Amino acid sequence: MAERWLLQGATVVTGAPEHEDLPCGDLLIEDGLIVAMGRGLSAEGCQVLPLTGKLVMPGLIDTHRHTWQTPLRGLGADWTVMDYLAAVRVKLSPVFRPEDLHAGTLAGALEALDAGITTLVDYSHCISSPEHADAALQGLQDSGIQALFAYGFAPGPEPSPAFPSPEHRFADARRLRAGPLSSDSGRVRLGIALTEMQVPWEQSRAEVHTARALGVPISLHCSAWPVTGPSEVEQLAREGLLGPDLLFVHCTFSGDEDLARIANSGGSISATPESELQMGMGFPIVGRALRAGVRTTLGCDVVASNGGELFTAMRLALQSERGRANALAGLPRRLDLKARQLLRMVTQDAADAIGLGAITGSLRPGKQADLVVLSADSLNLSPLGAPRDAIVMQAHAGNVESVMVRGKLVKHRGVLLGTEVSAVRRQVLRARDAVLERVGGMSALLAEHARLEEHWDLGAGRAPGATVSR
Numbered sequence: 321m322a323e324r325w326l327l328q329g330a331t332v333v334t335g336a337p338e339h340e341d342l343p344c345g346d347l348l349i350e351d352g353l354i355v356a357m358g359r360g361l362s363a364e365g366c367q368v369l370p371l372t373g374k375l376v377m378p379g380l381i382d383t384h385r386h387t388w389q390t391p392l393r394g395l396g397a398d399w400t401v402m403d404y405l406a407a408v409r410v411k412l413s414p415v416f417r418p419e420d421l422h423a424g425t426l427a428g429a430l431e432a433l434d435a436g437i438t439t440l441v442d443y444s445h446c447i448s449s450p451e452h453a454d455a456a457l458q459g460l461q462d463s464g465i466q467a468l469f470a471y472g473f474a475p476g477p478e479p480s481p482a483f484p485s486p487e488h489r490f491a492d493a494r495r496l497r498a499g500p501l502s503s504d505s506g507r508v509r510l511g512i513a514l515t516e517m518q519v520p521w522e523q524s525r526a527e528v529h530t531a532r533a534l535g536v537p538i539s540l541h542c543s544a545w546p547v548t549g550p551s552e553v554e555q556l557a558r559e560g561l562l563g564p565d566l567l568f569v570h571c572t573f574s575g576d577e578d579l580a581r582i583a584n585s586g587g588s589i590s591a592t593p594e595s596e597l598q599m600g601m602g603f604p605i606v607g608r609a610l611r612a613g614v615r616t617t618l619g620c621d622v623v624a625s626n627g628g629e630l631f632t633a634m635r636l637a638l639q640s641e642r643g644r645a646n647a648l649a650g651l652p653r654r655l656d657l658k659a660r661q662l663l664r665m666v667t668q669d670a671a672d673a674i675g676l677g678a679i680t681g682s683l684r685p686g687k688q689a690d691l692v693v694l695s696a697d698s699l700n701l702s703p704l705g706a707p708r709d710a711i712v713m714q715a716h717a718g719n720v721e722s723v724m725v726r727g728k729l730v731k732h733r734g735v736l737l738g739t740e741v742s743a744v745r746r747q748v749l750r751a752r753d754a755v756l757e758r759v760g761g762m763s764a765l766l767a768e769h770a771r772l773e774e775h776w777d778l779g780a781g782r783a784p785g786a787t788v789s790r
């Protein structure tokens with residue numbers, strides 16, 4: 321028999337332009353899909369969730385997170401991007417074993433669900449062997465989240481790599497596409513995370529061609545610091561490789577020409593304001609990208625240093641951009657960037673950016689029931705003014721009471737369902753202790769700055785103020 325839910329009497333923020341928000345509405349859900357929205361819907365044959373005083377909104381979508389780094393939580397509060405690259409990409413990444421990747425990915429995905437994130441782009445760039453890939457994927461599958469498992473092509477600096485060449489990695493991605501990730505309608509789907517384009521261009525080109533042959537979305541770190549050569553966007557444009565399947569991450573140092581190229585190709589940007597502002601990766605591109613007509617979304621990025629929820633990311637993106645614009649304007653007459661635009665960036669626009677816009681990102685009949693119940697009766701949300709604005713300006717992850725992914729309750733009344741959180745915590749703690757022990761402890765982490773130049777073109781090694789302008 322079909323599973324039917326009636327969510328009753330909530331303030332419904334649809335996030336869909338063609339469907340107005342409902343001050344007191346019902347949602348009827350059948351077999352994972354929203355089948356009706358309105359007032360006074362029949363509860364016949366339904367499990368009923370009475371939601372008076374609550375707010376129902378589309379599930380949030382994080383378009384850039386390195387979920388595997390969850391065991392490193394709290395280590396990077398004061399890291400610059402150089403510290404991060406030295407500690408995580410050079411030193412720690414090679415000592416992560418499959419079980420550590422599983423623990424980190426599972427705990428990180430659960431953290432995301434707990435904070436109302438129903439869909440995640442997991443930029444999984446610690447894939448040192450097929451076993452690592454399987455373990456990370458298993459973490460996503462075990463969590464219950466909907467995800468794009470963006471298989472990382474970037475090699476770690478392992479002394480004896482299990483993948484001796486890029487072609488070996490490509491073959492492993494093809495293995496997943498032919499096997500567990502062959503479906504384009506599964507809860508976890510395949511994506512590709514490219515190596516930073518500071519490897520020989522032939523490799524980058526081969527990575528893009530491999531991803532396109534797999535027919536999956538592609539993401540890449542892009543213009544997060546100044547480089548001496550042509551930008552990633554420029555290189556892709558020269559060979560006609562831009563396209564709507566590309567999700568560019570950061571773009572803080574992208575020029576107007578590159579933003580126009582991304583906009584014209586239908587590509588998208590994921591800005592990660594918290595890591596960008598902290599680490600010296602330039603100024604979040606949100607305002608400039610929106611003005612250039614680029615579909616712009618948000619991600620949490622480095623959960624070793626910053627928070628893993630999108631309410632904070634929305635406010636940081638909004639207020640940092642307002643701060644920049646206001647500083648230039650003197651006493652501003654109006655605020656160009658509106659709060660509700662940020663909500664769209666973490667819902668419908670994010671879904672569109674990864675090819676899922678037809679099935680998730682807003683609440684309307686025909687879409688998956690990917691949704692969040694917020695405690696609109698909490699002190700920090702009462703009295704509820706304009707609901708879309710309140711979500712951006714006042715809500716926090718502690719307001720997330722219940723979460724549904726594809727019509728399945730994964731969190732209810734504040735508790736994650738179907739998972740033993742204390743066991744996951746023990747698992748991720750073990751992973752943290754094991755990887756730190758393998759590198760000789762915290763004090764050894766930042767000793768690798770000198771090796772950074774072997775892997776990345778860090779330009780002048782400092783962020784110019786050039787992008788902090790109109």
Ligand SMILES: [Zn+2]
Pocket residue numbers: 384386443541569621622
């Ligand atoms: Zn990243």
